[in-house]
Amino acid sequence: MDKKTALHHFKEHHFRPLLETELDRLEAQFHHNQAGLISDFKQSFKDLCIHIQSMQQQGLKEPIGYIHYSFLRTQILEQSYLYMVEAYSADWYEDHSDCKLTYDASWAYARMSVMSETLEQRRKIYMGAINSADVERLILESAPFFHSFVDSLIRLAIAESVQTPAYQAIHKAKRLLIRTGEYRDISENLYVWDQEPLPADEVIEKLMQSNEEEPYVYENLKLLSLPHLQQFQQDLRYNDFSYSDLRGIQFDSCILMGTRWQQANIEGGSFKGCLLVDADFRYSHLKGVNFGEASGRGDRKDGRRTPGLCGLRFEHANLDGADFTNVHSFEHAYFEGASMHGTRVPRIYQQHWKLSDEQQQSIAWTE
Template sequence: MDKQEALQHFKEHYFIPMLEIQLDTLEAKFYRCQAQLISDFKKSFMDLCIHILSMQQQGHKEPIGYIHYSFLRTQILEQSYFYMVEAYSAEWYEDNSDCKLTYDASWAYAPMSIMIETLEQERKIYMGAISPADIERLLLESTPFFHQFVNSIMRLAMAEVVQIPEYQTIYKAGRLLIRTGEYRDISENLYVEDMEPLRSDEVREQLMPTGEKEPFIYENLKLLSLPHLHLMEKDLRYNDFSHSDLRGSQFHSCILMGSRWQQANVEGGSFQGCLLSDADFRYSNLKGADFSGASGQSYREHGHRMPGLCGLRFEHANLDETDFTNIHAFEHVYFEGASMRGTKIPQKFQHLWKLSDTQRQSIVWME
């Protein structure tokens, strides 16, 4: 076989099967060690904030507009799995005052070292048709599959880490974005904070659907008064509605994956038919809310597991009289400490979900 045929055969029979095994193993570790991984990330974030404040107190750093956790492909090839953590002013890459540390992500990328060693042996049976550079290229192409686990740990930790005193005391620009992705390449927001309060009426106007139904994503919608908001088929993925008043608001068939609602008041609201993968409702008031027909569908294709790794979070939420009938793909759901008096839930989830005895007795189990 020629080189292309050899590469295709190698990829199908050795690389992809090994990648799938390593990702399955990593996913098991992600769930098993989640609390410790979040704690380690929190320590990294705390160290960065201490470093930022020290530079600011010495007059060496302007108010922070961006914090970026970046993976570097060149270091990954050297089997160095540290993210570069950088803080910038509002000028972002135009800020020449270096403020950087590292975050050890070897817990997520260590399987790549195992793959390199094994694949190096497997390539030899192709009689020189496959080179070490070919293996490196395949591994670099798979980097996002490992980054998605780091991304998910950061997302799970974010609401907690931005409350630590070390973060609260640093000087911030008018808007601060915490992001992650490849170094100076594609990245995405993990958290957005505006120092000046947003105006609820302006945000309501921005959210109201237009004829083209343009997406409104990755935004800070915290601490707003938006009761009785009515939105249909709107793309609102990864928005943060935490601490907002959304009583009686209707979200019908909206894309809400990765959205945050921590300590939001959505009493009597509706999420009928919404896509809720990785949505975070911890400590929220969802009394009497309607989730009928909602989906927590995970995305699993060719190594992708995000959204879906974080699961649906309802810890310590008020779910009294909430309607979960006819829901789909609610496998990874967390209810620790949630109040569930009169909550309507299909019988099939009785043994699938981890619930306390009090919760089980309080729930209205539906056929």
């Protein structure tokens, strides 16, 4: 068997099945230990903010414009799963005043160590056609799949993390972005803060001008008054609409994956036919909202687990009279503390959702 054939066989019959198994195990651990993981992250974030504040008090750090969580492939090969967490001024990489700590993500990457040891043993049956360097390359290829769990955890934890006094005390630039990705490579926004809210007229104009080539995504749309806004088939993924007045909005068949709506007023609105996977509606006012035909379907192909790890979050929201008729893939939805008087829900979800006795009795179950 030549090397090319051996590698193909090794990937198909050993690497990929093992990767799926380990990711499934990690996903189960992620959901089971989520509260503790969030608590640990919040403490780590608090430590970073205290460090930033200390440097700023000494005149060593300008107002913060970027906080970046980076994974490093070299450390992964050394089985050191510490993320580098760096705070920059608005100059980003041009800011040479080092302000960094680490975040221990071994909870997510420990399964990679198991994979590496297993694959190292299995390669030996190929009689020298596959070497340790080949195994290392495959392990590095899988790194983004494990990183997606860290990404999802930060998304779940960051809204509460930025409410802490430690974060509030640091001096910030006019815009602050919290991002994650590979070190000094492609990264994405997890949280956006602006010193001054964007004018509602400007936001509406940008929303109306957005298209498939230039979607309006990853933006801070908090604290806006946009009642009765109408959007059709727009890509608005990962925008943050928290604390906004959105009464009566009509979003039809829009891509809203990873959007935040915490403490927003969306009474009487509609998300008919929208993709809502990983959307966060915690503490929002959703009385009478129409979720009909919306989808929470995540990505489960070739090792990918995101979007879909965060689930749909409705904890402590007011869902009285809301309509979930004909929603799809809403199995991973969370409703702790939510008011659900007269909420229309297909009975199929009764076996999937963890509901209190009061919620069970308040819901208007449909067939």
